Amino acid sequence: MTAALEMTGVCADLGGRPVLRDIDLRVEAGEFAALLGPNGAGKTTLMRAALGLVPLRAGTVTTTGAGYVPQRHEFTWDFPASVEEAVLSGLVRRIGLFRRPRVEHWRAAWDALDRVHLADLRKRPVGELSGGQRQRVLVARALVLSPPVLLLDEPFTGLDMPAQETLTDLFRGIATERAVLMATHDLAAAAYTCDRLVLLNRTVIADGRPGALDDPAIWMKTFDVGPGSHLLKALSLPAGA
Numbered sequence: 001m002t003a004a005l006e007m008t009g010v011c012a013d014l015g016g017r018p019v020l021r022d023i024d025l026r027v028e029a030g031e032f033a034a035l036l037g038p039n040g041a042g043k044t045t046l047m048r049a050a051l052g053l054v055p056l057r058a059g060t061v062t063t064t065g066a067g068y069v070p071q072r073h074e075f076t077w078d079f080p081a082s083v084e085e086a087v088l089s090g091l092v093r094r095i096g097l098f099r100r101p102r103v104e105h106w107r108a109a110w111d112a113l114d115r116v117h118l119a120d121l122r123k124r125p126v127g128e129l130s131g132g133q134r135q136r137v138l139v140a141r142a143l144v145l146s147p148p149v150l151l152l153d154e155p156f157t158g159l160d161m162p163a164q165e166t167l168t169d170l171f172r173g174i175a176t177e178r179a180v181l182m183a184t185h186d187l188a189a190a191a192y193t194c195d196r197l198v199l200l201n202r203t204v205i206a207d208g209r210p211g212a213l214d215d216p217a218i219w220m221k222t223f224d225v226g227p228g229s230h231l232l233k234a235l236s237l238p239a240g241a
């Protein structure tokens with residue numbers, strides 16, 4: 001099966017320092033994978049490398065198209081745009097910066113809004129939306145190009161449980177048609193909802209089904225914590241040696 005995203009031997013430096021080392025990662029349509037690691041592990045950099053936004057020192061990235069959902073605070077919400085205009089901005093490279101969108105572009109934006117259950121709010125200014133609704137606008141904006149892989153950068157930050165559950169259901173649905181790779185700090189939720197966990201700390205430390213990653217040592221190595229850490233307790237793993 002052709003991978004939606006394949007990274008082979010990827011090394012990348014930022015500001016003259018190595019950030020990613022020998023990354024081998026392949027995700028396919030139908031997979032909902034979580035990318036887990038501590039602050040500074042390189043999760044965002046890995047996603048940016050997948051998008052071709054970070055120069056590689058070594059290795060290759062192969063994808064037929066990746067959609068990126070940035071962290072919510074990185075988007076300008078006080079800009080006077082409606083929900084449908086914000087989604088349309090995901091097509092700006094296809095439309096051209098100073099050209100008028102055509103009917104097919106609007107249709108793609110409305111289809112994407114339908115997919116995230118926000119069709120009713122399409123004329124609403126984005127600044128008036130709740131955090132959960134904003135997150136769904138960003139997902140629609142990434143889906144508008146129908147990418148084979150959807151990259152989600154910490155989509156749950158600052159959201160309440162019902163909003164997180166709505167989004168999780170949405171992501172699971174999207175992952176039946178595409179590949180979804182989600183960076184998150186919510187380890188327990190990821191272990192519960194994702195098919196696959198990729199543990200990253202500058203390189204891939206472990207990668208597999210949640211049930212298979214039951215060795216406390218790999219979690220201690222990824223998160224640089226000692227035996228008896230709360231992190232192990234939260235994952236219902238035995239204290240490490």
Ligand SMILES: Nc1ncnc2c1ncn2[C@@H]1O[C@H](COP(=O)(O)OP(=O)(O)OP(=O)(O)O)[C@@H](O)[C@H]1O
Nearest residue numbers: 014015016019037038039040041042043044045046
């Ligand atoms: N533009 C940059 N120039 C130099 N170093 C950078 C740059 N962007 C990120 N870094 C460094 O690269 C490392 C990885 O950062 P990255 O944001 O990818 O980690 P992360 O796993 O997404 O972290 P977090 O969980 O905090 O979002 C960090 O040490 C960070 O300081």
